[in-house]
Amino acid sequence: MKNELQLSKKSQDFLENLRLYLFSSGKNTDEIDDIVRELETHLSEAEKNGKSIDKIIGKSPKEYMKMISNEMIIDYRTWFKYICIIVLGSFSFTVFPDLLKGNLSYSVLEIFGHILIGIVFIASVFTGFKYLSTVSQSISKQGMVLVGLAILPIALFVGLIFLNKAIDTPVIYFGNTASLIIGLIMFLFIIGVSIWAKTWTLIIIIALLTLPDYLLNLTSLQYETKFIVSMIITFGGIALYLWILSKLEMSK
Template sequence: MNDLKLSNESKAFLENLRLYLFSCGKNSDEIEEVVEELKVHLLEAEKNGKPIDKIIGKSPKEYMEMVSKEMSIDFRSWIQYICLIIFGSFSFTIFSDLLEGNLSYSVLEIVGYIIIGTIFITLIFAGFKYISTTNQSSKIQGIKLFIIMSLPLFLFIGLIYLNQTIHTPIIHFGNTASVIIGVITTFFIIGMSIWSKTWIFIISLVLLIVPKYVLSFTPLKHETQLIISTLITFAGFSIYLWVLNKIANK
């Protein structure tokens, strides 16, 4: 069924439904089946001159909630997404730290990364769920996602300063162990990129490492370098998301 034949209102609702069900932890294949089935009903209704309300009712949010309740949660996929995000965040940190030599992490850092990763996952899914049920412009949605993406970055900055204040046991990795971890992490990033069919992980890695590496040759203090590199990375992510949004609109 050609999606272009649908009205903009119907297409927007289908995209919001897909996003809502994904944020509720539903199976991706089942989501596509539900969306395709509803697409047929919406197209048939529009051919007969009926408004979208005749199919989904007056409240799109209530319709989404009703569909979600009829579908089971895909715990296996949720666990996969959570592991990918947490290990992915560790991967970027590992690459960045390898530039400074052998790896070493305090217990506070390890626990902090896990907590921040968990917070980020919770915010992302909650943000997707909220955006999909509110009829707002792409600009407003982009601003809210921007805020959601900002919080973990500020938490990471806070963790850096907290780690300098509170001293906890440090786990040191030798040269061989650091190289092995770096190789495994490289394959992990490549595997994630192939699996997701996107360049976002490679681009994210470049944005995280290159600014920090370039600034390491400047006379700036280490703390200042961290802050500037974080801001550059944040700006790079914002530009990348803006470009993706422009491409999607076209």
């Protein structure tokens, strides 16, 4: 975090952890910014007068963060917004491939499973971030936590696929018009999220998951060949894109 005020490394780290703790506690981002700026000023003045950060926050940063968090109201609108983004985002990975195959149809288990996974993922991310903000960990251990958070939704979706095959629940069939409307809504959602996040990542990954399989099905190649080539293009393309992103980020 870049500060105009002069702060020690310890104070900067605390403010970054406080921001992460409050965000993962579901607090309003504008209120978080106000509190961090105010505390930043207090810490800067204290350090100029030769006082330690402990004089402001005490000897337990975690308790101080918890105290501030308890004085703030939970921003349920933000929680709901992120849950909706995760749920619709997860559906976007299946809607477009399914739409290219014909009209859409999903079981009740699939629909409620996506919603539940979205809620579990948001809760796990907020819990993980709160843990990282209050406990001093090595880079490797922090990486393990973040990798675990990334793997969790993948594991849950794989489990949902097998569960959906094992348990029969009513299937909702969407007609041609309804399927096109859903496709249009998902397309506008993806564009909106990409503009909001200022990245093409979601669009590119969905395109790589959808187009290779669709285009190869238009050819006369054997099924096994189509499957192998599609996997190579899809996962190779995603890996290449992420590698390019990492190189561009390192060059900044």
